[in-house]
Amino acid sequence: FMLLGKFLEAAAKAKTSDALVLLLKLTPPTATLVKVAEDGTEDVQIVASATLEVGDLVRVAAGDKIPVDGTVADGTSEVDEAAVTGESVPRAVATGAKVVGGTINTVSVITIKATAIGSDTVVSQIIRIVEDAQRTKPAIQRFADRIASVFVPCVLVVSSLVFLLWIALGYLDAYPTEWRKGENVYVFAFQNFLSTLVVACPCALGLATPTAIMVGTGVGAEMGVLAKSGIVLETAPTIDTFIFDKTGTITTGKMNVTAALYFHRESGEITRIAAQCEADLRVIGHVESMANHPIANAVGTFIRQELSNSPLITQTSSGQSVSYIPPVIKSVFNVVGHTVTGGKGVAAEVNGELVRVGSAAYIEETCKYMPDGAQAALQAMGEQGRTIVAASIGGSLVALLAVADQPKAEARSVVAYLISQRKRVMMVTGDNALAAQRVAAEVGILPCDVEACCMPADKERIVSREQAAGRKVAFIGDGINDSPALAQANLGIALGAGTDIAIECADAVLMHDSLSDILAFFSLSATVVRRIRLNFAWALCYNLVMVPVAAGILYPIAGQSLPPVAAGVAMICSSLSVLASSLALRCFKRPTFPTVGLNNGKVTAGQLEDITDERARLTQADVNANKHRSTGG
Numbered sequence: 001f002m003l004l005g006k007f008l009e010a011a012a013k014a015k016t017s018d019a020l021v022l023l024l025k026l027t028p029p030t031a032t033l034v035k036v037a038e039d040g041t042e043d044v045q046i047v048a049s050a051t052l053e054v055g056d057l058v059r060v061a062a063g064d065k066i067p068v069d070g071t072v073a074d075g076t077s078e079v080d081e082a083a084v085t086g087e088s089v090p091r092a093v094a095t096g097a098k099v100v101g102g103t104i105n106t107v108s109v110i111t112i113k114a115t116a117i118g119s120d121t122v123v124s125q126i127i128r129i130v131e132d133a134q135r136t137k138p139a140i141q142r143f144a145d146r147i148a149s150v151f152v153p154c155v156l157v158v159s160s161l162v163f164l165l166w167i168a169l170g171y172l173d174a175y176p177t178e179w180r181k182g183e184n185v186y187v188f189a190f191q192n193f194l195s196t197l198v199v200a201c202p203c204a205l206g207l208a209t210p211t212a213i214m215v216g217t218g219v220g221a222e223m224g225v226l227a228k229s230g231i232v233l234e235t236a237p238t239i240d241t242f243i244f245d246k247t248g249t250i251t252t253g254k255m256n257v258t259a260a261l262y263f264h265r266e267s268g269e270i271t272r273i274a275a276q277c278e279a280d281l282r283v284i285g286h287v288e289s290m291a292n293h294p295i296a297n298a299v300g301t302f303i304r305q306e307l308s309n310s311p312l313i314t315q316t317s318s319g320q321s322v323s324y325i326p327p328v329i330k331s332v333f334n335v336v337g338h339t340v341t342g343g344k345g346v347a348a349e350v351n352g353e354l355v356r357v358g359s360a361a362y363i364e365e366t367c368k369y370m371p372d373g374a375q376a377a378l379q380a381m382g383e384q385g386r387t388i389v390a391a392s393i394g395g396s397l398v399a400l401l402a403v404a405d406q407p408k409a410e411a412r413s414v415v416a417y418l419i420s421q422r423k424r425v426m427m428v429t430g431d432n433a434l435a436a437q438r439v440a441a442e443v444g445i446l447p448c449d450v451e452a453c454c455m456p457a458d459k460e461r462i463v464s465r466e467q468a469a470g471r472k473v474a475f476i477g478d479g480i481n482d483s484p485a486l487a488q489a490n491l492g493i494a495l496g497a498g499t500d501i502a503i504e505c506a507d508a509v510l511m512h513d514s515l516s517d518i519l520a521f522f523s524l525s526a527t528v529v530r531r532i533r534l535n536f537a538w539a540l541c542y543n544l545v546m547v548p549v550a551a552g553i554l555y556p557i558a559g560q561s562l563p564p565v566a567a568g569v570a571m572i573c574s575s576l577s578v579l580a581s582s583l584a585l586r587c588f589k590r591p592t593f594p595t596v597g598l599n600n601g602k603v604t605a606g607q608l609e610d611i612t613d614e615r616a617r618l619t620q621a622d623v624n625a626n627k628h629r630s631t632g633g
Helices: 002-012 018-024 122-136 143-171 185-199 203-223 230-238 246-250 274-289 294-308 360-366 374-383 411-420 433-443 456-468 480-488 500-505 516-551 564-587 605-630
Strands: 030-036 042-048 057-060 069-074 077-080 091-093 110-116 225-227 241-245 251-263 313-317 320-324 335-341 345-350 353-359 387-393 396-407 424-428 473-477 491-495 508-510
Touching: 143 185, 143 516, 185 516, 185 564, 203 225, 203 230, 203 516, 203 564, 225 230, 225 516, 230 491, 230 516, 241 246, 241 456, 241 480, 246 251, 246 396, 246 424, 246 433, 251 274, 251 294, 251 374, 274 294, 274 335, 274 345, 274 353, 274 387, 274 396, 294 387, 294 396, 353 360, 360 387, 374 387, 374 396, 396 433, 411 424, 411 433, 411 516, 424 433, 424 456, 456 473, 456 480, 473 480, 480 491, 480 500, 508 516, 516 564
Parallel strands: 241 424, 241 473, 473 491, 491 508
Antiparallel strands: 030 042, 030 057, 057 110, 069 110, 077 091, 225 508, 251 396, 313 320, 335 345, 345 353, 353 387, 387 396
């Protein structure tokens, strides 16, 4: 049974190298090498990515992966860096901009000058960080291992001493001969030796951990959380710091329009009712539908939904209010040209009018007429940390839309509960500080616990920093860029909707992509650990009671002891009781988690003061500990 427990633990921790294989697949196997002759002619060759050297020019078509780290030598485009930063919105790049190997060029052809190859690339650095974290992560020694290292030898010694003691007592006639029931001294002593040896067999100790772990992981799987090893269940109750990735973890990872203002071209009046500007919005929606970009998709989807749910329009005539459904505008478009400008937006001539949709700066540069109040609206939307999309038709501004990645519905309550349990909750992201603080404020994370503009190595460094301060860290993420931090953390939790690499690097996986499963899993983990301790306590108490009984301590009282057969039955009953205790975990029910003491997921002033004081106390304790170590105390 001890060997079975060891085998189950070893099998649960196998195959951690798969994550590194997936990381290696980020870099495309071939690249388009461009050699420019002195006369300006180009020699284009398809070569293996591994043969590229620093200074080589590499051409990357739209939709292809970038093979090396470098800078843009020619062209403008947008690069999908979700593999590195985790952000869902592509980044605009132009001549001189830095790009990272493994990311995807999305819009147009660009030429890159290689600046880092081989082990110097960002992807290779991520691989190295994952390898180091997986290799240096400390293993939690099981309580059973510490006991088993001395238990079996002790049982053999005690059984041998019982054998020798009864032989000595028999030769000295120190007990009544009827105790032996006709047996000689050696047979009688051997029976007591055998009973002691059998009853103390560490079967219950061997079953205490693996059975509880197997049942616990099964229950977790039914709840939608896959724990990769028993260490995960043991580590979870010790976690005091939770670090969340933002995009795709706390947020949905999908861009949505959160606010919209429309402007009448004739009067310049501002309205929030889409139906009043239906004709212009249909043109904008059609132009956006021709672009393959997350923000364009979000705008197009929003316009379709707004126009399909057009409210009643109320007009006042002769002192009477009349409500009516606006007529459906015919959606016939004659589109001439469709130009995408990386980092700015799109332009097309629709039904003889020039239509532009893109960033606020792009529209301001080209717009001939800006209605009153447009600048104030732009500033207000920008201060909220959202991406602003503007649209103009014929040189007149017709729409302003705020686009953002919204927090998940359960994110606020999950953060609220963790804070109420005195856990530190942090958020890290590759996004800008303004967007990060907006999301943090919406879900109730303190501004001081937000880290923005983070690369993969930065996230791993933040986890290491918290661990160096003596904290037990859980990192929750979903992207390739999160893999170093997931591997470094005491407990890495990946979302099932995330990348394969993140799932491989993590210790646990949320299959339902719901943050509320984290709370249920931590409750389950605490229950499993308590059950393991209960199993150990029962097994130890059983041995402490039954070993003396099997050794013959009942002879002076009852004139008989525990026969070897009865000792075997007692040992089996002990093992079965531990097994039944573990199987009782099947009755675990998902608990409910109210947002205790929090106002709509936001920290109150009193709680903020308490948490700040507690964190200051912990920080001072860390400083004092460091001073103590530096002075050799």
